[in-house]
Amino acid sequence: MLLLLLACHTVPHDARHTDCATCHAPQVAAWSESRHAVAYSNPIFQHSWAETQDPWCLTCHLPDDGVTCGTCHGLKKQTCADCHEFDLPQALGGAASGTLGQSTVSEWRASGAAAAGTGCIDCHPPHHPAGGHDRGRVRAAVDAAVVARGDTVEAAISVDGIGHAFPTGDPFRRLQLSVCADLTCTQPLARVELERRLERTDDGSWMLDRDTRIPPPADGLRAARSFTLHAPGAVAWELVMHLTDPQHAAELGPRAGYIVATGPVERP
Numbered sequence: 001m002l003l004l005l006l007a008c009h010t011v012p013h014d015a016r017h018t019d020c021a022t023c024h025a026p027q028v029a030a031w032s033e034s035r036h037a038v039a040y041s042n043p044i045f046q047h048s049w050a051e052t053q054d055p056w057c058l059t060c061h062l063p064d065d066g067v068t069c070g071t072c073h074g075l076k077k078q079t080c081a082d083c084h085e086f087d088l089p090q091a092l093g094g095a096a097s098g099t100l101g102q103s104t105v106s107e108w109r110a111s112g113a114a115a116a117g118t119g120c121i122d123c124h125p126p127h128h129p130a131g132g133h134d135r136g137r138v139r140a141a142v143d144a145a146v147v148a149r150g151d152t153v154e155a156a157i158s159v160d161g162i163g164h165a166f167p168t169g170d171p172f173r174r175l176q177l178s179v180c181a182d183l184t185c186t187q188p189l190a191r192v193e194l195e196r197r198l199e200r201t202d203d204g205s206w207m208l209d210r211d212t213r214i215p216p217p218a219d220g221l222r223a224a225r226s227f228t229l230h231a232p233g234a235v236a237w238e239l240v241m242h243l244t245d246p247q248h249a250a251e252l253g254p255r256a257g258y259i260v261a262t263g264p265v266e267r268p
């Protein structure tokens, strides 16, 4: 009976991890290492928050304890979809426009994963969901095949085990392919960016400028996108994941991005 009562215990919306630690140590330990725990305090957010100061930001980048126990288990439960997709103009106080600031949930709906009944938490354990900050997982999931034919380079970038576009989430996430004249890729000849870029319109609202990402796989969990680049003399390629916008990259140094993969350009 005691156990039954406890299993139905209610959680206040402002419950912090320290309120739960004595009885749910594994969940608290996993969460403490997650990006949700640092959704407000991390330097990448703090750099952009410092100039924006829009209180709206704090509805997801929750100050104090981050996206915490009470956020997902409290009486006003928030689900993954409540934060991982939003209409940008509407969120900023205007009318709904269909221009999504983040579109992970819609991408997921269009994916083979959704068709197979595979949801967010099947791929992202809820107490430690990994994403762009998990270099090991990104490196394991992403690859490229780069082949030269004369002055032209054909590149196919692929991702495995995915349930939405890649990269997804924040529009600052960009996967950049460089093809280079040297093996260590210090002399780039051509570049392509896989990104979902939003632009400000004349009336101050927002619209989608371009989406060059790997689209969600319509079937299964694997997707790819091909690009043709003009790069005479290319010998190597490099894929870099950028986590923040170029404006803040210098201040953030090595935290701003990382090399996902490199390889030689094949010449059949």
Ligand code: HEC
Pocket (backbone or CB within 6 Å): 003, 006, 007, 008, 009, 011, 012, 015, 016, 019, 020, 021, 022, 023, 024, 069, 070, 073
């Ligand atoms: C005094 C011990 C105790 C504390 C403190 C406690 N819980 Fe629990 N909780 C339990 C027990 C016992 C169960 C039932 C067995 C199980 O699922 O582990 C449970 C079950 C749960 C469940 C699964 C069942 C359900 O209701 O959906 C969740 C979620 C949960 N607790 C969240 C929390 C959160 C969040 C906190 C902190 C605000 C918290 N608990 C604090 C003892 C506790």
Ligand code: HEC
Pocket (backbone or CB within 6 Å): 016, 017, 020, 021, 024, 027, 028, 031, 032, 036, 067, 068, 069, 070, 071, 072, 073, 121, 126, 127
């Ligand atoms: C981002 C949302 C989210 C946050 C933050 C979160 N949880 Fe959960 N939690 C979930 C979901 C979703 C489930 C259900 C998992 C399932 O069905 O497999 C769950 C399940 C649980 C359970 C049931 C046992 C289990 O592991 O499945 C406990 C206990 C629990 N959470 C405690 C906590 C505690 C304590 C915290 C704070 C450190 C916390 N949760 C933070 C989303 C969250």
Ligand code: HEC
Pocket (backbone or CB within 6 Å): 035, 036, 038, 039, 040, 042, 045, 059, 060, 061, 067, 071, 072, 078, 079, 080, 081, 082, 083, 084, 120, 121, 124, 125, 126, 129, 130, 131, 132, 133, 134
């Ligand atoms: C209250 C809003 C909120 C809820 C609810 C929420 N998230 Fe998040 N999530 C965030 C924010 C904010 C970040 C960015 C954290 C940071 O600054 O890196 C994030 C980051 C992530 C990441 C990226 C981690 C990385 O390595 O970069 C994943 C994956 C993720 N969330 C999955 C989930 C899943 C799965 C759920 C549901 C179980 C969920 N989130 C619920 C707000 C939320």
Ligand code: HEC
Pocket (backbone or CB within 6 Å): 080, 081, 084, 104, 105, 108, 113, 114, 118, 119, 120, 121, 122, 123, 124, 130, 131, 132, 133, 134, 137, 138, 141, 160, 161, 162, 163, 164, 167, 168, 169, 170, 173, 221
């Ligand atoms: C079939 C598995 C799968 C499903 C389903 C899935 N994801 Fe992902 N997700 C991935 C993989 C793989 C990555 C790439 C990075 C990684 O593995 O850490 C990723 C990355 C992310 C990122 C990080 C984006 C970035 O670049 O920072 C977020 C946020 C995210 N997912 C949220 C979600 C949400 C929300 C859902 C549900 C609507 C969801 N995912 C469903 C597999 C999945």
Ligand code: HEC
Pocket (backbone or CB within 6 Å): 042, 044, 045, 048, 049, 052, 054, 056, 057, 058, 059, 060, 061, 082, 083, 084, 085, 086, 091, 102, 131, 132, 168, 169, 170, 173, 243
């Ligand atoms: C509706 C929820 C929501 C709101 C409101 C929101 N964000 Fe986010 N933000 C997220 C999610 C979810 C992620 C993680 C996506 C991913 O992993 O790509 C994120 C990621 C970020 C990141 C990257 C953080 C990192 O550590 O890599 C920055 C910077 C950021 N947001 C800034 C802002 C600013 C500034 C505002 C206010 C103008 C804001 N966000 C409002 C949900 C939100």
